[in-house]
Amino acid sequence: DMKVTQMPRYLIKRMGENVLLECGQDMSHETMYWYRQDPGLGLQLIYISYDVDSNSEGDIPKGYRVSRKKREHFSLILDSAKTNQTSVYFCASSLDWGAYEQYFGPGTRLTVL
Amino acid sequence: GEKVEQHESTLSVREGDSAVINCTYTDTASSYFPWYKQEAGKSLHFVIDIRSNVDRKQSQRLIVLLDKKAKRFSLHITATQPEDSAIYFCAASRSNNRIFFGDGTQLVVKP
Secondary structure (H helix, E strand, O other), X not given: OOOEEEEOOXXXXXXXXXXXXXXXXXXXXXXXXXXXXXXXXXXXEEEEEEEOOEEEEOOOOOOOEEEEEEOOEEEEEEOOOOHHHOEXXXXXXXXXXXXXXXXXXXXXXXXXX | OOOEEEOOOEEEEEOXXXXXXXXXXXXXXXXXXXXXXXXXXXOEEEEEEEEOOOOEEEEOOEEEEEEOOOOEEEEEEOOOOHHHOEEEEEEEEOOOOOOEEOOOEEEEEEO
């Protein structure tokens, strides 16, 4: 079953706390992505991972870092979260980068107080 | 880099009518144009795509048209149903580059 999972689905943190968002996929896809979605702003790409330990900044990487130690798992880390990082975060995966369908996870709604 | 614009931020149609969502792009080298649907409170999922070697593609009630000269593509939904109500995102990419998304069009199908 082709699936992208995200944990947790909902998270409330205080400003300055560290945040770990986790994403998994069972399709052996090489490429994985982290996006954030804010009302009226569509999807903003935070990071792309082309494979294990091969990550690249997207459009809004500041304040975020990522880790990919296994092909099926991609983490987004917020060190010292800020209130403007309150958003819905989506993970996605695709067979390869570029012209391939992306499969999206269910999203994580993060609130930073 | 590529910039994808969706011209309608919201679109309202009557059930049974057709809906058309228009997008433009800037990179003449873009060759892949997917569309994604996001229902209220849910994630995105792929609905249809078109590649630059064709100018029309149909999948059931969905038709995608591509005008490479004008750098414009569109999603046509025929015989709309309430379950078509959602945000639709267009996107574009080169064959060897990341995908760039538009900001989304909220489609409302009224009974």
